[in-house]
Amino acid sequence: MPHPVPYAVTYAVVPYAPGAGPSAWPEGLRRIARPEVLERWGAVDRTPHAPRLLAVPGDGGWAAAALVTARPGTAYAKIVDAVGDVPAAARAVVAYAEEQGLVQVVWEGWTVSGEDAAAAGFAPLRPPLPGGTDEPVGPRTGYVRWTAGEGVAEPAYYRQSTHFSCGAVTALLAQVRAGVVRPEALGREAELTLWRDATNFPACEPVGLGVAVRRRWPSSSVEVFLDTEEPVLLDHLDGDEREWRAVLQRASRAEADRLGVPVHGRRLSLAELREAVEAPGRCRHVLLLVSLATMQGFDVPHWVLCHGAVPGAVVVEDPWFNTAAGETWVDAHLLPVADASLDAMSLFGGEVRVRGAVLIDGA
Template sequence: MPASLRVDSSSPASVADELEGMGLPAERIEPWRRAREEYRPAAWVARGADDAMLAAVLTRGRPATAAIKITDVWCADESAAAGLVDVVAEHALAQGDVALKWEVDAGGELPAFAADLGFVPMRRPWAAVGTENVRGYVRWLVPAGHDEPGYYAQTTLFTCGAVAALIAAEGSAAGGFGAGAADRDVELGFWRRASNYPACEPIGLAVALHDHLGDAPVEVALDSEGPVLLESFTGFDRSFRAELQEDSLRQARERGILVRRDRVDIDEVVHRVDAGEHALLLIDEQPMHGETGPHWVVAHARVGDTLVVEDPWVGVDAGETWVDSHELPIHPDDLDRLVRWSDDAYRGVIFTRVG
């Protein structure tokens, strides 16, 4: 960044006001106006000697994760914009983030300087609930040499477990998604085999994944002896789901699936993923979204001291796209808060190795 330029952090709303004063249309300013506080919005501005704004960068990032996404860049001077993006990257790394992503709307173009700064294209998703045409780029702020998996966003509120399992199955003989018209049938068909109506509990999901993969090893760890994910059910609604879970346990034993009842330590998850396994993780969404709810993600790689996950959920109403939930790094301390459910804080993890 040239010494003649000054970099300030600012509120997105104040930058929006300044851009509006320059005559930018409302649709160009809209992302700055709707930056939601729960997703760590930040605005960065580069100013010249006369205090005129030369470039501005809008970022956001899920809490309890180690990635920041550039949502918009405005510039009157490309060299100032390049320097400003570099400052954003340095700040992100200092705050513990290991990935800086850049989202470009359909029809938009990434500035030429982005490649010089180390941004590379992210793999296009198989499906992403209406955000497929958005393009994503990433600059890893620490060394990252893993294979990038495919991404598919769940099409219902309840198929996260099935989608996480099918993402993990990519590269197996059975395969996962294929970017075709039949993918939603694959998603719903897997969910029906794994479901405890509507949730996928760990043992039933492990049985369905085992049957899908065939020869690949599957192991499940659940530190709860009784039925799980039934906290809101009573009477018959609870009893028949509990009976289904007993049947899933029987099927797991018949198939030779290891069912552990100890509490898996996050360090074990990190170590096993680093060694090439996938880990399906039952999480509470609250640390990431501010709303409590059970959810499945799949961890597939280690970058720095983070685990990189695929999260099937895209919060479109909150301004998210697939770029937010694909290749999402999370620090172990945050994983320890995420990978637990209910007042009992039990932990459900499924390990597998494919390919």
């Protein structure tokens, strides 16, 4: 049923059938959307992100529509494109986001102009830093509108160039935001050099990552939180493959003690995490180890950078996104993750779930 919304716009949520082809799309959509836009919409399987159409009715058909998606477990909605009466489509999406309790709407800049985005209350996002691969990152522009709170200061975005260097990239992004590293210095060489110093082959475990950060930037205050003394991220290994990595983790703990890096044998609470990134006058960041099971559908450990908070959500930078599901850098940048979701996804391991975090204070 159509929903009355605060902007004198009525809209309907229409199921989107990916892969069905243009002939299966509603006639109202085909009348207002250019063929190349519909072709791009159907070029990937967006099913993991619950794609839906928000349609604004007009005289004898649709006046406007927007394709909207979002990662599961998050607190945002993404406009892939708005067609027809673009301002009306944008108003409908913002109203929908507010009704759903979402804190943010982002807009991929495939077809929208900066002027139209600004008129709808959206601010331009900083373009991503050049990455270390030739894989496209999506549109050159993107836009954001916060629906809860005042938003957070925007850091630079950089996409990791390998499947295993997320820990190094989040540390580098934290130091770029703190002014310790120049943005132009962030590239594949910097990424892989720090990864080589931090890796447990191929993953970066919390203590090793914290030690690598302290060695690289001795003036930065670093603390590690890990509520186990056992080796971590080794559940998929056994025998000698597990043991030699465990030796390296014990060596990292010894190095942390030598360098004066505190390793707290307890879980960093969500309240403590929020307090850290919200501290006024401080430039504090939390590198947090999460499982991608909720957001991407596979239980793989992954580092994200927590750098701000808004009511009900922590704002992170995710250095990886899934192009096969239609994601672009706009999904992974300034990403608000609902508190309860982040609390759940930041537990990893086997039968005993633990949390790993590295707190960097750049103040």
